[in-house]
Amino acid sequence: MKHHLSLLALAAAMVFVPVATQAQTTIIKAVASGPAESPPNGSTGSSVASFEFDGDLMRAEVPFRDLLGTTVAAHIHCCTTAAFTGVAPVAVPLAGFPTGVINGIYTQAFDLSDASIYAPDFLAAFGGTAANARTALIDAIGDNTAYLNIHSTQFPGGEIRGFLVAAPIPEPATWGMLGLGLAGLGLLARRRARYGGAGFPVGQAA
Template identity: 55%
Template sequence: MKRFISLFALALAMAAAPAAFADNLYYRATMSGPAEAPPNASPGYGVAFFIVDDVAQTMRMSVPFFDLIGTTTAAHIHCCTADPLTGTAAVATAVPTLPGFPDGVITGQYERTFSLADEAFYNPGFITANGGTVDTARAAFLSGLASNEGYFNIHTTEYPAGEIRGFLVAAPIPEPATWGMLALGLGVLGLWGRPRRS
């Protein structure tokens, strides 16, 4: 019951404050072996989520991944391909790997928030290739993501060039009316699940 009340309160707060989401861009990457270039038969998969706050200039990553054949050696965002949702590109983010990404595992979870204004977030080669400053690199990076020309790639011992990857695509956020319906539904579930007195 307490969980339903907490969810109800959260949904109400989100419905009442839609402006809080106005400066955020949401992306999702569905990662698999067949999505690699060239494709492979890895059973590995993951659905990663990214939140870009273009006011605070941050990027929040939540990257779960499962059932890789090889053990992890590196992970990056690559950008920017010549065409949306296809092709390959150079590494845009930190090399040799994103800081703190789990190493030597076949299943894991990565959670991190980065400053897009921090030079250390980017591959130095990406900065050089995109105007030579962090500001110009950030603009190119965000433009590439908005154009579906960036992908998240997990490299492993079995597939050094990448075992699973997925292009970052916009993940729509529900409208305030949808949050209101969610709040109402959770409230009804909460009342329905309440013990009845005799």
């Protein structure tokens, strides 16, 4: 039963989920590590960050620990050309992120309808409007082409990163044990058929 539930969580995490509408709340997770960087590194740092989307509001909670360098900045980057791989420019700087530390937690709320929260180049790339930038960011999260990156003095290009994925997701240590196989693919197909292509209904992701 435990294996079945873990497989269910993995299948749910790997399919497209619309991120938010005005009446619904969706939780997005990002499991960040050094090996997930591009190129990978041997950082001991980690983060399991949460992003709650409720209409135009995005609430970020980003704990982090055991970095090798001290923090200099953190961002949401968007949009890579393929899911879970590649690099992308900054989309949303995490303003006020704690700097000069190896452990900490960041909490902040962002109004996605406010053009000032977006990086200027990202905003310009999508017509210069907050509405277009919001749509691009949300689409990218649904496509798993947006990621959290925490930059440090030792790794200025990024010490730990994690792609944003609709919750729930399995702990990193369980990925190698799960295995999809025919049974997993069948479970995914049944869930997609049940919900019309989505792994679970929006609002029940958390």
